[in-house]
Amino acid sequence: MKEKLLHLTNRQRLILAVSFAATVFIALLVYITGGTPSVYANLMYVIIALVSASFGKRLGLIQALFGGLLIGPSVNYMLHENTFYGGISNNWMIRLFIFSVIALIIGYFSDSSRKNNHFITNLLTHDNITNLKNLEAIKREDVKDPAQRTIVVVSVKNYEETLSFFGYTFGNQIVTNFADKLKEALSKFENTEIYRYAGMEFVIRIRDSAGGASVDDVINAINELDESILLVRSIPIYIELEIGIAKHDEATPILETVRKALIALRYASDNELKSNVFDSHLECHYKSVVDVASSFSSALSNRDIQSAYQYIYSAASDQVQGAELLARWLKADDTSIYPNTFVPIIEKTELIHELTSFMTDEAIFFLKTQELENFSASINFSAKDFTDKNIHNFLRKIDASGIAPGKFQIEITERILVKVDDILRYLILLSEHGVTIAVDDFGTGYSSYQYVAEMPIDLIKIDKSIIMKIGSSNVYKSLVKSIVYFCRENQITTLAEGVETLEVANTCKEIGVNLLQGYYYHKPQMTRKVHVECVCPEESSFKR
Secondary structure, eight states: OHHHHHTOOHHHHHHHHHHHHHHHHHHHHHHHTTSTTSGGGGHHHHHHHHHHHHHOHHHHHHHHHHHHHIIIIIHHHHHTTTSOOGGGHHHHHHHHHHHHHHHHHHHHHHHHHHHHHHHHHHHHHBOTTTOOBOHHHHHHTOOOOSSOEEEEEEEETTHHHHHHHHOHHHHHHHHHHHHHHHHHHHTTOTTEEEEEEETTEEEEEEEOOTTSOOHHHHHHHHHTTTTEEEEETTEEEEEOEEEEEEEEOTTSOHHHHHHHHHHHHHHHHHTTOSEEEOOHHHHHHHHHHHHHHHHHHHHHHTTOEEEEEEEEEETTTOOEEEEEEEEEEEOTTSOEEOHHHHHHHHTTSTHHHHHHHHHHHHHHHHHHTOOOTTOEEEEEOOGGGOSHHHHHHHHHHHHHHTOOGGGEEEEEEHHHHTTHHHHHHHHHHHHHTTOEEEEEEETSSOOOHHHHHHTTOOEEEEOHHHHTTTTTOHHHHHHHHHHHHHHHHTTOEEEEOOOOSHHHHHHHHHHTOSEEOSTTTOOOEESSOOSOOOOOGGGGGOOO
16 A cells, blocks of 8 residues: 555645545534534545545545544534434444445446556557567657667567578567567666567667666677577577667657667668668668659659560570560669669569569560560569469460460579478469579579479579689589589579670580570660660669
């Protein structure tokens, strides 16, 4: 009870003081008007109801006992010449009982309502896995504070891959264990509070105050968890951290500062940095990202999005065997937005389907202009393209074109290979229709011969970063040899990307690569005649 009273707000203390003062006043009215038969005694019900509803059954019962005793034996004693009047003694006891029952009933429902509200509020403001506060809690706690604050967002890399491999339940245990480690690491700092954002991302609010831990102190404590091992069910899980930091000022909503810290985190992740501090440059960068995404559809309808083709040659005959179609965004002022700028943005939205549909139409148009019998056109597919609707639309367009399905080739990246369970049935369907399937950028990090063996893969494109080094590095030359040997044994065609010199071309031929693509043979050219042709040296690795 004492602890409860200590946690009362100033407003609640005022209500309580006024209630007890009103009780004394009502007792005086009863005394002045001749005792409890006057109507003023009934005013006590109002005070009891107010206290019980506001503070619950305990304080309500105390109020009822205080009021009942005050207008019961106390008033009787004063009215009857300092002696108790026995004829009404039972009445004040009954009245005291009724006061108490009313206080308990109203207080019970008040306590129940308060518990339900607390439960609902806790659900809204706390994460149900770690029991840490969440962003809703930050929003509710966003009060004016003259002290400077800093928001730090901590993220564990590759959590999604771990989750997809081990499953949701195991993933939750990783989150819980890491949250405990983070709480332990920051427990010595009284001016910090931890919130869970999502997945393995946590928000830390640091209140800069005299004598409190500095931002550097907190960051150093967090970094002690970086590149560490977390044991979950005796399984060692490697923990690698990324950090985004943003300063908060009083004039800015706290969630806006959280957003800035998240932008800093995304930038750190995209650029393989351990940590990054938000600044106005990042705001401009991500504003341009939004601008690209918002203007893409209109650019597509205005024919600002175009396709270019780059021929693919046979290593054995140096004859053209096909072409890869690449997306180009040509602006009205004769400047370009490079594919490595707009394609990654579009891939994070549903707009990627519009781009793939457009490139399919361009492939159909391009193939109808070619006279070579064994000529094929290749376009890139994103992981998001593998849905029932998109795959069936793609096959429907091929059927309607009257062109043999074998002249169409789709390219998927190694990154998609890890999602074999999600896309395998679509690849089988495409293969059964005669569409050729190629793995692009092979050898750059996710390479797995097992994935290739499980899928209907017809062609492997060895990444430019490897091909460019085979003339000067025996290690890379041996790597290409192993890829070619594997593909030859499994009837898979090989293609070398980024062939830009005669020396590299001859080395590829010597190793046994089947097809060659690169600036040495052909630079990308626009599929249709447009007002500007943009061919840049760095574009040899651009896709779409």
